[in-house]
Amino acid sequence: MIRLQKASLPLVAYFSLACFGFSAVAAKVDFEKEVAPILEMNCVSCHSGDEPEGDFNLTTKVLSMESGSGEGLVPGNPDDSMIYSLTVVDRTDDMLMPPLRTGGPLSKPEAELLKNWIAEGAEWPEGRTLVAKPKPAGNFVSADDFELIKRIHAKIVAQAEKEAGEPADYAKVIPLTQIEFRMVAVPGGEFMMGSPAGEELRKEDEGPQTKVKVDPFWMGKCEVTWDEYEPFMITQVDRRKDGGRIDYDAEKHTVVDAVSQPTPPYTEMSFGMGQHGYPAISMTQHAANKYCQWLSAQTGHFYRLPTEAEWEYACRAGTDTAYSFGDDPEMLKQYAWFYDNSNEKYQKVGLKKPNPWGLHDMHGNVMEWTADQYVPDYFEKIQGHTNNPFIKPVTLYPRSVRGGGWDDDPDRLRSAARRGSDASWKQQDPQLPKSVWYHTDATQLGFRIVRPVKIPSAEEMYFYWNSARDVY
Structure with missing residues (x-):
């Protein structure tokens, strides 16, 4: 058996190598490398502090699980977890996270990463607190030139x-x-x-x-x-x-x-x-x-x-x-x-x-x-x-x-x-x-x-x- 590393394939696209006599095992989503950047660059600036938007605090695992009447983060259940479900609502929905005004919605690969991470049990290192970070600049060309x-x-x-x-x-x-x-x-x-x-x-x-x-x-x-x-x-x-x-x-x-x-x-x-x-x-x-x-x-x-x-x-x-x-x-x-x-x-x-x-x-x-x-x-x-x-x-x-x-x-x-x-x-x-x-x-x-x-x-x-x- 070999374990395919994340760098080998995009996100969750893993496949069988039966023709070589091997079978592949999907690597678990890496919280630090893959999940934390999504949350810190898109969500934490609004969902942190003493008065987080919607009373939804995403800075720690405990606070995330306690937010939204216990539905902020439900390990093992992406569809019941607001941390994922609100990222895939219609782009014009007032509940969209992150909203259009802050650059939302997430890309499909990013939303899929969150879904798989939660489905795998939402591993979150003990004591890890998320801090808001800026998004890197995009590479699009503006028409206003x-x-x-x-x-x-x-x-x-x-x-x-x-x-x-x-x-x-x-x-x-x-x-x-x-x-x-x-x-x-x-x-x-x-x-x-x-x-x-x-x-x-x-x-x-x-x-x-x-x-x-x-x-x-x-x-x-x-x-x-x-x-x-x-x-x-x-x-x-x-x-x-x-x-x-x-x-x-x-x-x-x-x-x-x-x-x-x-x-x-x-x-x-x-x-x-x-x-x-x-x-x-x-x-x-x-x-x-x-x-x-x-x-x-x-x-x-x-x-x-x-x-x-x-x-x-x-x-x-x-x-x-x-x-x-x-x-x-x-x-x-x-x-x-x-x-x-x-x-x-x-x-x-x-x-x-x-x-x-x-x-x-x-x-x-x-x-x-x-x-x-x-x-x-x-x-x-x-x-x-x-x-x-x-x-x-x-x-x-x-x-x-x-x-x-x-x-x-x-x-x-x-x-x-x-x-x-x-x-x-x-x-x-x-x-x-x-x-x-x-x-x-x-x-x-x-x-x-x-x-x-x-x-x-x-x-x-x-x-x-x-x-x-x-x-x-």
Whole structure:
């Protein structure tokens, strides 16, 4: 008799060698080499800790057997063991483990390995505790590449050739959803960026004040709402963790279909604060960038996040005071939602007075993503580069946000106030690695869009829309 080793045959495919006078004995599934990696890379990140998802803890054999009213793991009975049976339910079933949002379902060979391991008695070394581990990167080719950007760029250039005249405010609908959004024409010009040394509650990263020039652009009249953003976020399409369609076919899908979009959220992302007419929140900068690409691919206009300089220029709207309405924080309640009047939640966009250029909620409600890397010495770095300054991101954290939010004090809402993103904004994210789409712990975080009058190159578009993609 000879014992065929696992390396000789795939998974459980063993056969008779009668023609050689031998018979084969199937090797038992190796827990450490074959089962533990499946569980640690696909299941343990959600099914561990003090509050495991579904009260199903897979970190030890005892906890697995006690979970699910004793049906989490039933040695010898795969079909009665949730650790296997939930991996083979329909891919759209809410009980699927792992769910689509985290890269599920398991491959058929992986599910078969679990089944055979349980059927053999579910051998699990005593004292062995499983720990969540990241999946290795896949080797698929994304359709959301530079070739796609060139196609979108060509569409935008062709659209621009049909349009003429001076920039003016406009309202458009998103073609795929027929949801309206409004843009305000912001004239180019110069301004003193940052806060003066004597401004009350000023911080060191706000100066020294520097004269900056920006080109003309359009800016969203209001922050992007759930009405606009949710159809981009939730699509009922199976996606890889990078947001690419699993079923993408270049011959039958459109340019818009090729744009990466979020995987399903792992919790209700408005956190009960309201949806219709309320600002979308808790997206990563990458998600906001991709929304801009998705919108651009549909409309034939180039949209992106504002630079810090553009954002402050638009916020000030020609003023040089702490706020766009003056220096008195007592007036904030007329223009902003913040700690004193927000009732501990965001509010519908556009309810407060606009700034002098007609932009609502530049102060408060939700803080807003910009395109820049956050650096504390911003004003030193832009010396000599004050025409359309932009600090190109090179690391994921911190990225710059502006405007302050519904839970902030007045000093955070000043026109010059700056803040950087932080990894703690993903603290409650159960996935490993963390999602590229959601900042579950940043419920004050949203964004608004801009459209520069000057159309950038395809290479520049690629950078704006993908600056956070490759650094997660």
